[in-house]
Amino acid sequence: MFLLLMATTESQATEPDWQVLPDTCVVDKPGDLCTMSLTISARSLPNDTYCLYLADQKLECWQTIKQSFQTTIRYGQNSRLALVNSRDYVVLSADLKIKTLQSPQGRRRVRSPWSIF
Template identity: 35%
Template structure:
């Protein structure tokens, strides 16, 4: 019988990465804890970032850690035996504001 885990049972941290400037490269050291009912079931757990398969493991491990390089916010999907089990948005935020600013009010006009 396959183990099914709700997305709340997955512990994925951190979910936000900060860069020096907008569009910059961000290195994120991701720690993922598998749900207790999934550990030692020998099921295949795969991690997909956007459209790219990162890696697959057997669920013998209770925790996995790996480093990602991101330039924009991306969705991480976790598949257990080919079925979507959880998804998490990994956000990339800039420490410096974007150079584009919207004018708050109209400029003065004398005529």
């Protein structure tokens, strides 16, 4: 029983993990492009060649990935950042969001367009 518990703890400790900061970009109005610098911290990645993808576009590739690195990206809508190994398997992924300061075009009507009175 103790060996089984120890084996599952070791396998959980070696699972790849990463942290992508920031994961949200704030733009002035809807449709604006977001350009931001990301800090990516990766842990427990086996030795392999990795490529970073934004949506389906390849950004960078590395023979050996560093524990922490920075990259600058540009995107115009909510997207997915993915780390893909040499066998085209998505090892890790993170969602990147865009928030706008201005509300979408058009005004909301507060009351009904007609009234009996």
